[in-house]
Amino acid sequence: MANPEKSYEAADFGWLVAMSFVFLALVAFALWREARPKWRPIQAKFQTTLQKYAGVEKANAFHSGIKQIWIPKIQLVDRCTTCHLGYDWGTLLPATLGEPLAPHPNLPYMDKHPFQQYGCTTCHGGQGWATTADAAHGDKDWDDPMLSAKLADRCGLTRGDLMQLRCNFCHRHDVATPGMEQINLGKKLYKARKCVVCHTVEGRGGATAPELTYYGDKDSELFDFSNVTGARTLFNWNYQHLMTPDKVSPHTSMPTYNFQPAEARALTLLLLSWRRQIFPPEYVPAPIESVPTAAAAPTAAAPTAAAPGAAAPH
Amino acid sequence: MSSRAAKLWRAIAWTWSPESERESSEAIVRNLWLHWFPAKITRAAMSWNYSMWLGTVSASLFLILTITGVMLMFFYVPSTERAYGSIKDLEFAVSFGRILRNQHRWAAEGMVAVVFLHMARVFFTGSYRGSRAANWLAGVVLFLTTLLLSFTGYLLPWDQLAFWAVTVGTNIAREAPFIGGTISFLLLGGNQIDQQTLLRFYVLHVFFLPALLAVLFAYHMWRVRKDGGLAAVEAIRSERTMRPKQMPASKSYSLFGLTPGTSVQVMSSTELEEADLVTSSPNLTRRIMLVFLAVLNVTLLAAIMFNAPLEGAANAAVTPNPAKAPWYFVWLQELVASTTVHVGPLIVSGGFLGGILLPGFLLGVLAIWPWLDRSPRSAEGLWFPKSRRNQNRVFGAAIVAILILIFVGVYLRGPYWKIYWPGTPRPQTPRVF
Numbered sequence: 020m021a022n023p024e025k026s027y028e029a030a031d032f033g034w035l036v037a038m039s040f041v042f043l044a045l046v047a048f049a050l051w052r053e054a055r056p057k058w059r060p061i062q063a064k065f066q067t068t069l070q071k072y073a074g075v076e077k078a079n080a081f082h083s084g085i086k087q088i089w090i091p092k093i094q095l096v097d098r099c100t101t102c103h104l105g106y107d108w109g110t111l112l113p114a115t116l117g118e119p120l121a122p123h124p125n126l127p128y129m130d131k132h133p134f135q136q137y138g139c140t141t142c143h144g145g146q147g148w149a150t151t152a153d154a155a156h157g158d159k160d161w162d163d164p165m166l167s168a169k170l171a172d173r174c175g176l177t178r179g180d181l182m183q184l185r186c187n188f189c190h191r192h193d194v195a196t197p198g199m200e201q202i203n204l205g206k207k208l209y210k211a212r213k214c215v216v217c218h219t220v221e222g223r224g225g226a227t228a229p230e231l232t233y234y235g236d237k238d239s240e241l242f243d244f245s246n247v248t249g250a251r252t253l254f255n256w257n258y259q260h261l262m263t264p265d266k267v268s269p270h271t272s273m274p275t276y277n278f279q280p281a282e283a284r285a286l287t288l289l290l291l292s293w294r295r296q297i298f299p300p301e302y303v304p305a306p307i308e309s310v311p312t313a314a315a316a317p318t319a320a321a322p323t324a325a326a327p328g329a330a331a332p333h
Numbered sequence: 334m335s336s337r338a339a340k341l342w343r344a345i346a347w348t349w350s351p352e353s354e355r356e357s358s359e360a361i362v363r364n365l366w367l368h369w370f371p372a373k374i375t376r377a378a379m380s381w382n383y384s385m386w387l388g389t390v391s392a393s394l395f396l397i398l399t400i401t402g403v404m405l406m407f408f409y410v411p412s413t414e415r416a417y418g419s420i421k422d423l424e425f426a427v428s429f430g431r432i433l434r435n436q437h438r439w440a441a442e443g444m445v446a447v448v449f450l451h452m453a454r455v456f457f458t459g460s461y462r463g464s465r466a467a468n469w470l471a472g473v474v475l476f477l478t479t480l481l482l483s484f485t486g487y488l489l490p491w492d493q494l495a496f497w498a499v500t501v502g503t504n505i506a507r508e509a510p511f512i513g514g515t516i517s518f519l520l521l522g523g524n525q526i527d528q529q530t531l532l533r534f535y536v537l538h539v540f541f542l543p544a545l546l547a548v549l550f551a552y553h554m555w556r557v558r559k560d561g562g563l564a565a566v567e568a569i570r571s572e573r574t575m576r577p578k579q580m581p582a583s584k585s586y587s588l589f590g591l592t593p594g595t596s597v598q599v600m601s602s603t604e605l606e607e608a609d610l611v612t613s614s615p616n617l618t619r620r621i622m623l624v625f626l627a628v629l630n631v632t633l634l635a636a637i638m639f640n641a642p643l644e645g646a647a648n649a650a651v652t653p654n655p656a657k658a659p660w661y662f663v664w665l666q667e668l669v670a671s672t673t674v675h676v677g678p679l680i681v682s683g684g685f686l687g688g689i690l691l692p693g694f695l696l697g698v699l700a701i702w703p704w705l706d707r708s709p710r711s712a713e714g715l716w717f718p719k720s721r722r723n724q725n726r727v728f729g730a731a732i733v734a735i736l737i738l739i740f741v742g743v744y745l746r747g748p749y750w751k752i753y754w755p756g757t758p759r760p761q762t763p764r765v766f
């Protein structure tokens with residue numbers, strides 16, 4: 020150790036240079052990764068698709084970047100359109116174009132539910148903040164999963180059936196809504212089987228059974244799954260509970276109604292749709308009070324007529 | 334290369350190497366940022382094996398946390414309605430937002446660990462004796478401040494993880510006798526976590542605690558200087574001072590030197606000889622750059638590779654099963670859970686014993702240990718000396734016990750706080766569909 024300073028100098032200087040290069044490499048990698056998000060190639064493909072169907076001008080007007088529908092009024096940020104770019108190009112792009120670029124189908128109720136007022140997740144669910152497919156579509160660390168065909172299949176429903184649950188966030192006071200057959204069936208059964216005798220919804224009904232006004236908000240952790248067979252899902256619990264109440268909840272006073280599976284599914288959808296969703300007044304539709312079938316119980320219909328929009332529990 | 338280009342290159346890639354010791358000293362003494370370092374530093378203090386540079390690593394992490402934290406402040410909104418959304422924005426829409434948050438998160442968790450390791454090093458080497466006891470005490474407060482900084486930051490993302498970890502933590506604080514309720518009320522700004530809590534934690538996290546940490550850090554460094562450098566010096570000194578030696582009348586540091594019981598001189602360079610020392614510039618400055626750069630690289634790599642956790646939005650109505658405190662407090666939660674006794678219909682809460690009494694006792698003993706330590710001074714500044722074997726064993730055993738409790742709490746505890754060994758299936762949290 021004739022010159023101890025030299026020994027530090029050589030080793031430390033070498034490490035310092037090495038660490039500097041490691042730092043440069045890490046920064047370069049971070050830059051490189053930031054510059055190529057997964058939505059970038061999808062947007063490039065959209066531009067060429069747009070050029071093919073709508074011409075060069077339209078394609079050149081398209082600028083790459085994160086796209087979002089932002090509606091502060093309902094605290095909604097939907098970045099779905101970063102990839103689902105064709106959603107409002109239905110007049111120019113063919114419906115046969117596969118996802119994610121396919122235009123949104125022009126369904127009968129689309130006029131009343133414009134994209135700029137409702138966004139995507141209001142009807143579809145999913146994580147609007149996300150700009151990656153996994154995070155946007157999945158239910159990992161996100162309570163409100165996108166209602167996919169896969170999820171619907173698990174419940175024995177079609178995707179369209181499952182999505183009616185979300186329609187009923189706003190349409191819960193309709194007696195029956197066009198296009199919401201599952202929910203309509205549920206509402207019809209609720210009246211016909213006189214659920215209101217024991218259950219209270221929005222201040223009306225009996226007190227011998229649990230209150231159901233915001234039943235859809237009840238967390239899945241609060242349910243006892245020990246007597247439920249199959250999937251540990253809220254949907255399955257409710258389905259089995261409706262089919263065989265005393266099996267899922269021993270000692271329950273709820274009678275067995277011998278529902279058909281389709282009926283139990285419709286009622287489950289209705290139950291899960293009763294959530295505390297606060298929308299601005301202009302979003303809440305006037306209740307549709309016409310009863311499409313004569314089967315509706317007059318006891319439930321009478322107060323609806325007496326106090327429109329306020330007392331109708333469905 | 335033309336002469337102009339060569340000149341330009343020299344201006345860009347300038348190097349500086351002191352020609353004399355005087356030049357080297359002045360580079361330290363006359364520099365605003367470096368003058369708190371001594372002009373010369375012992376070779377023992379430069380050793381990797383002695384200090385492992387854990388203090389420098391802690392300070393580097395604090396600097397990284399300050400820089401990333403200030404950048405995060407441009408995006409974060411401390412409101413219960415927007416906090417979670419602003420984190421989602423950072424994750425998905427802000428350029429480099431995710432990497433920024435990741436780096437802040439991993440540096441924060443790393444700082445808790447490294448500050449603790451630093452304290453363990455100081456204990457194992459008995460580096461808190463004599464005038465260094467004051468700095469040990471400052472270090473204990475710095476460690477607590479680091480824990481509080483991490484804990485207050487934990488709440489800010491406002492997700493389920495944050496909300497319930499802080500619920501567990503503040504419920505433990507509530508168990509303190511007499512003052513527990515008041516402390517909890519003061520901290521939460523009410524009886525439960527809400528907007529007031531978020532705002533309080535935010536203000537503590539971004540201003541008061543970092544300011545306290547910065548002031549304590551300055552004191553900590555000044556004390557190191559005042560005490561003559563790292564305690565590794567003492568090993569050399571005790572070797573040299575077998576014979577009593579008169580201290581030479583060298584320069585004094587006026588007011589800075591007024592420490593009761595010792596001389597007014599800065600205690601280095603009395604028994605130390607030239608061969609023990611190296612100039613701080615460039616040896617120490619280069620080493621600090623190296624340590625900082627290494628820490629920066631590690632945190633950046635962690636930020637690139639691992640995403641900081643973010644669960645669903647905070648929901649006071651739904652408790653995750655199980656709800657766990659942050660990992661550095663989970664050993665307390667484990668103690669609380671395992672000291673809670675059921676006697677027939679009575680439940681004796683373990684909150685006081687496990688949450689207050691035991692950690693309070695440990696902390697108290699830790700704080701006054703320099704004054705309880707009766708080991709010979711010759712053990713100072715050495716790793717695991719024989720004369721300190723017993724206290725090092727006890728301290729080591731306490732650390733191992735805490736680490737085991739942390740491991741059990743973090744990895745083995747599942748729903749209903751039951752033990753699930755690795756490989757055994759855990760009940761899946763039910764989903765909606």
